[in-house]
Amino acid sequence: MSDPIQSFYGRYADLYDAIATAPGVARWRRTAADALDLSPGDTVVEMGCGTGANLPFLRERVGSRGTVLGVDLTRPLLERAQERVDRAGWENVAVVQADATRPPVACADAVLGSFVVGMLPDPAEAVRDWCALADGRVALLDGTSSDHPVGALANPLFGAFVGGGAPADGLSASVRQALQTRAAREGLDERVGTARATLASECVDRRYDEHALGFVSVVSGRPR
Numbered sequence: 020m021s022d023p024i025q026s027f028y029g030r031y032a033d034l035y036d037a038i039a040t041a042p043g044v045a046r047w048r049r050t051a052a053d054a055l056d057l058s059p060g061d062t063v064v065e066m067g068c069g070t071g072a073n074l075p076f077l078r079e080r081v082g083s084r085g086t087v088l089g090v091d092l093t094r095p096l097l098e099r100a101q102e103r104v105d106r107a108g109w110e111n112v113a114v115v116q117a118d119a120t121r122p123p124v125a126c127a128d129a130v131l132g133s134f135v136v137g138m139l140p141d142p143a144e145a146v147r148d149w150c151a152l153a154d155g156r157v158a159l160l161d162g163t164s165s166d167h168p169v170g171a172l173a174n175p176l177f178g179a180f181v182g183g184g185a186p187a188d189g190l191s192a193s194v195r196q197a198l199q200t201r202a203a204r205e206g207l208d209e210r211v212g213t214a215r216a217t218l219a220s221e222c223v224d225r226r227y228d229e230h231a232l233g234f235v236s237v238v239s240g241r242p243r
């Protein structure tokens with residue numbers, strides 16, 4: 020597991036699952052699943068499904084006749100997702116190890132990307148590909164810095180959460196930490212912003228839902 024994303028998430032799979040399913044997060048996931056306008060019998064793909072925290076919300080909307088496919092690169096996270104599927108006894112939910120930037124399916128009714136576009140080297144290309152394969156809606160659930168008058172006060176804390184581990188040698192510890200967190204936050208904001216702008220240009224019937232004082236948003240639309 021040499022890829023930094025896979026080794027990071029692989030090491031902290033249990034911790035990530037606890038955060039991903041923390042009280043309060045379910046509300047964001049419900050909003051994201053609702054933004055897809057799924058109907059019973061639909062097929063929905065989640066790109067970068069992690070431990071499968073969105074799967075219950077997607078399965079609930081497509082029902083027993085629909086299909087849910089979770090795609091992720093990181094094996095230990097997929098194992099948690101598979102355990103979730105097995106525990107629930109869902110026969111129409113599958114998870115596969117694959118690259119979301121080279122989707123393993125050619126078409127689906129809807130596509131969800133949840134806290135993943137900020138990790139992709141070319142988020143615009145990925146979102147264009149996801150829009151091309153969706154017959155229905157595409158939704159992106161992400162965290163970014165906040166523009167909210169109160170939320171913005173906590174942007175440095177958000178930066179610390181996002182960027183604790185980025186390298187910046189040859190500086191004092193406090194300066195290094197400030198630069199790291201700011202750069203990590205700005206990098207995330209830029210990638211998520213690019214993904215959202217691409218979705219906006221590819222889609223009609225766009226919707227925007229904001230949570231957590233502007234730190235978390237769901238952007239969705241129907242590809243033209």
Ligand SMILES: C[S@@+](CC[C@H](N)C(=O)[O-])C[C@H]1O[C@@H](n2cnc3c(N)ncnc32)[C@H](O)[C@@H]1O
Nearest residue numbers: 039067068069091092093118119120133134135
């Ligand atoms: C922050 S987690 C989000 C997991 C899940 N979507 C959620 O909402 O809890 C990001 C996930 O994206 C996955 N990931 C990152 N780049 C990927 C890629 N190119 N293809 C597939 N999965 C990817 C990581 O392995 C990780 O599971």
